[in-house]
Amino acid sequence: MTATTTAAPATTGTGRIGENAVRPDGTLKVTGEFAYASDLWHDDMVWGVTLRSPHPHARIRGIDVAEALAVPGVTAVLTADDVPGENAFGLEHADQPVLAADVVRYEGEPVALVAADHPETARRAARRIRVDYEVLPALTDPLRALDGDAPQVHPGGNLVRHLRLRRGEPRPEAPVVVSLDVEVGMQDQAFLGPESGLAVPDGEGGVDLYVATQWLHVDQRQVCLALGLPPERVRLTLAGVGGAFGGREDLSVHVHACLLALRTGRPVKMSYGREESFYGHVHRHPAWMTYEFGAERDGTLVHGRARTVLDGGAYASSTAAVVGNAGTLGLGPYRFGSVEVDVYGVFTHNPPCGAMRGFGCVQTAFAVEALMDRLAEAVGLDPVEIRRRNGLREGDRNITGQVVDSAAPVAELVERVAAMPLPPPADPGDPRARPGAVGNTTRGEGVRRGVGYAVTYKNVGFSEGFDDYSTARVRLQVTAGEPVAAVHTAAAEVGQGLVTVQQQIARTELGVDRVVVVPADTSVGSAGSTSASRQTYVTGGAVRAACEAVRAAVLRRAAVALDVAVDGLRLDGGKVLAADGAVLAALADVLGDDAVEETVEWRHRPTHAIDPETGQGDAHVQFAFSAHRAVVDVDVELGLVKVVALDTAQDVGRALNPDAVVGQIHGGSAQGLGLALMEEVVVTDGHVRNPSFTDYLLPTVLDMPPMRVEVLEYADPHAPYGVRGVGEPPTISSGPAVAAAVRAACGRPLTRLPIRPEHITGT
Amino acid sequence: MDFLQPATWSEALALRAERPDALPLAGGTDVMVDLTFDRRRPAALLDLTRVPDLQEWALEGDRVRLGAGVPYARVLTELAGRLPGLAIAARTVGSPQIRTRGTVGGNLGSASPAGDAHPPLLAAGAEVELASAARGTRRLPVADFFTGPKRSALAADELIAAVLVPVAAGPQQFCKVGTRNAMVIAVTSVAVALHPDRRAVGTGIGSAAPTPRRAPKAEQLVAEELDWAGRTALDDGLAAEFGHRVAAAAAPIDDVRGSAAYRRHALAVMARRALTWAWDDLRRAA
Numbered sequence A: 001m002t003a004t005t006t007a008a009p010a011t012t013g014t015g016r017i018g019e020n021a022v023r024p025d026g027t028l029k030v031t032g033e034f035a036y037a038s039d040l041w042h043d044d045m046v047w048g049v050t051l052r053s054p055h056p057h058a059r060i061r062g063i064d065v066a067e068a069l070a071v072p073g074v075t076a077v078l079t080a081d082d083v084p085g086e087n088a089f090g091l092e093h094a095d096q097p098v099l100a101a102d103v104v105r106y107e108g109e110p111v112a113l114v115a116a117d118h119p120e121t122a123r124r125a126a127r128r129i130r131v132d133y134e135v136l137p138a139l140t141d142p143l144r145a146l147d148g149d150a151p152q153v154h155p156g157g158n159l160v161r162h163l164r165l166r167r168g169e170p171r172p173e174a175p176v177v178v179s180l181d182v183e184v185g186m187q188d189q190a191f192l193g194p195e196s197g198l199a200v201p202d203g204e205g206g207v208d209l210y211v212a213t214q215w216l217h218v219d220q221r222q223v224c225l226a227l228g229l230p231p232e233r234v235r236l237t238l239a240g241v242g243g244a245f246g247g248r249e250d251l252s253v254h255v256h257a258c259l260l261a262l263r264t265g266r267p268v269k270m271s272y273g274r275e276e277s278f279y280g281h282v283h284r285h286p287a288w289m290t291y292e293f294g295a296e297r298d299g300t301l302v303h304g305r306a307r308t309v310l311d312g313g314a315y316a317s318s319t320a321a322v323v324g325n326a327g328t329l330g331l332g333p334y335r336f337g338s339v340e341v342d343v344y345g346v347f348t349h350n351p352p353c354g355a356m357r358g359f360g361c362v363q364t365a366f367a368v369e370a371l372m373d374r375l376a377e378a379v380g381l382d383p384v385e386i387r388r389r390n391g392l393r394e395g396d397r398n399i400t401g402q403v404v405d406s407a408a409p410v411a412e413l414v415e416r417v418a419a420m421p422l423p424p425p426a427d428p429g430d431p432r433a434r435p436g437a438v439g440n441t442t443r444g445e446g447v448r449r450g451v452g453y454a455v456t457y458k459n460v461g462f463s464e465g466f467d468d469y470s471t472a473r474v475r476l477q478v479t480a481g482e483p484v485a486a487v488h489t490a491a492a493e494v495g496q497g498l499v500t501v502q503q504q505i506a507r508t509e510l511g512v513d514r515v516v517v518v519p520a521d522t523s524v525g526s527a528g529s530t531s532a533s534r535q536t537y538v539t540g541g542a543v544r545a546a547c548e549a550v551r552a553a554v555l556r557r558a559a560v561a562l563d564v565a566v567d568g569l570r571l572d573g574g575k576v577l578a579a580d581g582a583v584l585a586a587l588a589d590v591l592g593d594d595a596v597e598e599t600v601e602w603r604h605r606p607t608h609a610i611d612p613e614t615g616q617g618d619a620h621v622q623f624a625f626s627a628h629r630a631v632v633d634v635d636v637e638l639g640l641v642k643v644v645a646l647d648t649a650q651d652v653g654r655a656l657n658p659d660a661v662v663g664q665i666h667g668g669s670a671q672g673l674g675l676a677l678m679e680e681v682v683v684t685d686g687h688v689r690n691p692s693f694t695d696y697l698l699p700t701v702l703d704m705p706p707m708r709v710e711v712l713e714y715a716d717p718h719a720p721y722g723v724r725g726v727g728e729p730p731t732i733s734s735g736p737a738v739a740a741a742v743r744a745a746c747g748r749p750l751t752r753l754p755i756r757p758e759h760i761t762g763t
Numbered sequence B: 001m002d003f004l005q006p007a008t009w010s011e012a013l014a015l016r017a018e019r020p021d022a023l024p025l026a027g028g029t030d031v032m033v034d035l036t037f038d039r040r041r042p043a044a045l046l047d048l049t050r051v052p053d054l055q056e057w058a059l060e061g062d063r064v065r066l067g068a069g070v071p072y073a074r075v076l077t078e079l080a081g082r083l084p085g086l087a088i089a090a091r092t093v094g095s096p097q098i099r100t101r102g103t104v105g106g107n108l109g110s111a112s113p114a115g116d117a118h119p120p121l122l123a124a125g126a127e128v129e130l131a132s133a134a135r136g137t138r139r140l141p142v143a144d145f146f147t148g149p150k151r152s153a154l155a156a157d158e159l160i161a162a163v164l165v166p167v168a169a170g171p172q173q174f175c176k177v178g179t180r181n182a183m184v185i186a187v188t189s190v191a192v193a194l195h196p197d198r199r200a201v202g203t204g205i206g207s208a209a210p211t212p213r214r215a216p217k218a219e220q221l222v223a224e225e226l227d228w229a230g231r232t233a234l235d236d237g238l239a240a241e242f243g244h245r246v247a248a249a250a251a252p253i254d255d256v257r258g259s260a261a262y263r264r265h266a267l268a269v270m271a272r273r274a275l276t277w278a279w280d281d282l283r284r285a286a
């Protein structure tokens, strides 16, 4: 084990694993030259736009497109009748129409499409489509969704999934019992590059789709279903992705652009603006949680009970899997003897909710961590000690009975953040250091400092028996006298740095300097989703396995050519080396004009479904742990918060690219801070009230403090190179730490997130 | 869309009269957003950035005549001494980019109840100078300029020429709450200006009524109760009552940015603090 801090050496070395290799797309992104999906262009292309429902629930009595079609420049207007295949898509259940046919179930649901030679023309024509709506009563209160008289969002009832988890003695006695209700609002992924894609018809009834996404193959499956075409006629290529965070797991422009392209015979570009983006992707589930912990007088946990309702909105998306996490991981990284958890994911006529970084763990962590602080207070311990005492350790069973079979350093992580130096008092001369900053609202009046702690664990990879794999094709050949490796996967680079990691792995395994990452597309097998903190683990594992296969083939060739035993041969520096390091041959000579190529499908250890009655089972493949300590200054009279410090320790198993790891931790922490203090899609009666960055607030540089980051590397013996997923834990433990710090500063329970100024002032 | 680019003030006024369908354009930080979101599709834009008169400020007696086209960044660097309240407000506007482009004239042109320049202009007792080719120039108190949410006294053939702001005779303050620490529209804001020369206090409230407005009863109270001659310490009770009167003068609503109750509460707190700071500064100066 080693613990490193933020100040990793800034050398790139040879760009192998463990080094701070430079991103191949870094310079382009910083200079503004990187082509994002919104920059896609094709001569002769037309523009597609979407007409969306203004109502959360309505029957469509008729659609008149005549006036829209008559607008000069319009090349097509499509409705549900024009969907050639099945008018349905969905990540887990195909329950969402490509274009609403008879009913709309949320505000913003796509109803019709227009293609025109100019986006403005298309938008104006869309406004001339006459949709005859009969407005229906909408179910917008998720807590009423399961009542007998609630409006039904889909035939079959409003329950998406109920997860029931029981373990240990049913109703144990505990001398200390604490409980709490917590509500978390709807967070948006708020990626900076809105949904965009370009569909190019191939003239033979098929189509090529260039799109920003997180999982090309799951998109392809759904597009094929809707178009009624086989996969070989629907080819997808990843376009430049400007952030994702789960918001690109579901389809957006995909089918729409293809429909218009096949209808018009022209390339069709679709690109959402910011407002449409708020309607064009799922959000993080809002949650209503009732929690109870029982403990011994010394703070040792006895039992945990939780009842959680997640608002899934109008369509299933990944609600069932989010329920899975909110249940199986819903009591945090602690040991419990007795457990009773019920999580309900429900349909409503609110915006659909689905995947977002932290996936079901973010919401529940706010409840768990707030309740741990209450317990600490009830038994007279401090927040660090209560977590240290109850934290999971390697070898423990978690609440689904699964043995945590690699490092589980809860106690150490909390101790580490607690041991970091506390920030000095705010500089009285710098207004930016105060709550409210240059808003000039305090000179110290009403300002109190608070400190808060939180710790979490999160599953890495897909769970509950999902066949989670990735495919990598690696090719080694000589180009211009130099051996070059080409790595081809369908894995989506969404900004996290997977392209760099792929290069690092290939350099390490094949001992070459030059590695080309081939654009991701569906001409190679599925890589699975860029989500669940899984790509470095799973696609990294696939790339390593493919490299090993290539290396074995090359070494066999070398052994034959050199007439030596293959055992002990290795590749480095573009050479074939003997066991003692002696250079036997140049790789270029061994390869000659041939290319050695291998394609490998790679799987992590299987996971298993949980028992439907008890929720018990080995649901997850790996757990990742992190802890945060937040220090805040709160103007308790005005309810304004300045986060002074947000420090963290996280076990990453092994940091393949230390800079990228720290980048993930910074970004994830900011996203958690955002949810704690400001980020919320405000929905009233099924209508989104703030679909813009004017009123959906993201943290700025004056809201996010510089961070102290301690990276621990307790290798997971089951994972390639010992890696552990990195991307999500920071998003989970940062927010609850900030909330705890604000509570400590102002003395209010603050059980509604994000915390608004009026919650702090009590007005 | 036509793009009209007058080079002189008289040309600008003539074009304004000729083309009532042309939308004036200064820094564009409101106009371009409206165009992008298709909230406005004017037949023409009247670009005022080439009109030299609008880009300057000058002293006119004991007032600063601030050209409508002077951006916030220059208010900050050039006028913080003479117009401290406006400068503090300018510092809170948007981001460095927005402060470089955005102008006080444009803020008035938009006449948003949340415009940050408005409360300090109200507190200082500023006047707006409007001009038309047909009727020449008129000046009206800024309080009379705002007629409703995003509505003003500006006539269809008029342009805003300048705003006339008395050089501060005493300390001025501006406070603004938002839900994050930068780049935020005011949830509510307040400006306070002490006028020791005439033993008066000016106020301005933002984002808490259909228009920016003053709090006359609060002004009157402290003008009468403050110890102008002796400059003794401000009584806590008086400061609190000032805050309450400022809050009472507001007519806020519940919206996605904040509740009416919070806005009133925050106004009371900020007004109390602002008056305290201003009075303490005045005492220190003495």
Ligand SMILES: Cc1cc2nc3c(=O)[nH]c(=O)nc-3n(C[C@H](O)[C@H](O)[C@H](O)COP(=O)(O)OP(=O)(O)OC[C@H]3O[C@@H](n4cnc5c(N)ncnc54)[C@H](O)[C@@H]3O)c2cc1C
Pocket (backbone or CB within 6 Å): B023, B024, B025, B026, B027, B028, B029, B030, B031, B032, B033, B048, B068, B069, B092, B093, B094, B095, B098, B101, B102, B103, B104, B105, B106, B107, B108, B109, B110, B114, B115, B116, B117, B154, B158, B159, B160, B161, B183, B184, B185, B186
């Ligand atoms: C990211 C962002 C952040 C912002 N933050 C803030 C903030 O914190 N506080 C705040 O108050 N505002 C903010 N704004 C709004 C905007 O920047 C201000 O209202 C600014 O003062 C507008 O000035 P401008 O020169 O850009 O005006 P423009 O956009 O050019 O014009 C605004 C309006 O005034 C009219 N107009 C301009 N000049 C004249 C004239 N001489 N005569 C007649 N009419 C005229 C225009 O026709 C238009 O109706 C923000 C805007 C953005 C985009």
